[in-house]
Amino acid sequence: MSMADTRARALRPKRKRKPGRPHKSASTADAREAILDAAEALFAHHGLETVSVREVSLKAHVDTALVHYYFATKRGLFEAVFGRRAEILNRQRIEAIDAYEASPGPGGVTIEGLIDAFLRPLFDASVSGGPQWKDYFAIIAQVNNNPDWGGETMARFFDPVIRHLIAALKRALPQAKDEDLFWSYHFLSGALTLTFAQTGRIDRLSDGLCKSSDFEAASARLSRYIAAGFRAVCAPDAKASKR
């Protein structure tokens, strides 16, 4: 990204509407929100770098200058798109993990249960939250695999909730070594985000039997798959790694 790094025109008042709202070009809501929605959809389907500010403003029915007015740089626009739903998700996921640990099933806390609590808010949003959430998850998939700034960006937005999960897993698997837990989470992260990437890959591979967009099918299998992987790698009876 050759996004120019001029001064950040940051800290603009987020919502300050005059009582009698003046004329607006954006359809229903705020122009700012319309820009975010347009950018989200375009980033998701065509990649983060290929989408131009002009395309975004065209889709949002606003002028390009307005995009820079609100977000200063293209990078700033991306960060706003990425952060908007991250905060919502992180809150839900922390709560889901805590709620599960507070009252697990009769058998006590299980790996499946923890993984499921961690994944549930994501799949709920993607299945019931509308297409915007699916778009957002496709963006996450790209960021997660971006070699340049992906690691830094994912860490900045999501590490707290992941550390929360890993701490809970550690309580459920007290003998597990930290390295094994981190690598196991890493595999989870890759499996999850590719599922979210919506590339149509599994559709082709399976000759149409499976669908990239069928998050219910993915959800029905992923928790069990991942939990089994965690147990196999982190369980004390595994002759862990080759040392």
Place this chain on the structure above:
Amino acid sequence: MSMADTRARALRPKRKRKPGRPHKSASTADAREAILDAAEALFAHHGLETVSVREVSLKAHVDTALVHYYFATKRGLFEAVFGRRAEILNRQRIEAIDAYEASPGPGGVTIEGLIDAFLRPLFDASVSGGPQWKDYFAIIAQVNNNPDWGGETMARFFDPVIRHLIAALKRALPQAKDEDLFWSYHFLSGALTLTFAQTGRIDRLSDGLCKSSDFEAASARLSRYIAAGFRAVCAPDAKASKR
């Protein structure tokens, strides 16, 4: 990608050197190879779309026009980079699967064994093949998660070997349902390619305990993790999915 789709200047003779090689600007080998090497490294570290033809030619110590002479378009350059090592890998992986099935261990064919045969050529190349192979795998990770043309491209280069693996897995798990096998492979693919993405993510998350570049550590865990996942999702005793 707004790469212009002019006529493909395809089918250029791949190697036709006059006996007394004329002056060359590229360091040791062919200029064509130097361009591929430079492009590979740049694509891997800075993403596929952000790298310009000029950057590639600069790093390869050739002129931009030469890049278009050999590869016609930027897209053509990418396809050449992507295909160069794919063919090598596919051959090795088919052979590894066949060899394992022909003479598995005393206990017969196992899921671990098949997964390991499928993954071994990749990890061998990344550990012992030099940094170029690591770069190549980082490119695969990006392609795999690209929403625009990732699914099509991955399918074109890798579906045969994957179908070969899945057929072998089906023989080892005759009761498994096709959907379960495809989804299980999909999760494998995501876990594998994120590991290859080299984003530094696990380094940050683990506070330096684990390293993105440590493919031996990943390799030591991935086969067992994935095999356990396959068994959990595809085994007949699993109350498969929610139907």
Place this chain on the structure above:
DNA sequence: GTCTATAGCTTGATAGAC
């Protein structure tokens, strides 16, 4: 095969009127 030179276009970003 390799280079120079450049056409033709798109990009991100800004200045300034309203």
Place this chain on the structure above:
DNA sequence: GTCTATCAAGCTATAGAC
């Protein structure tokens, strides 16, 4: 806040000399 108008820089790709 929103628009018009524009700029400088970068891009892919090609034509043509050697």
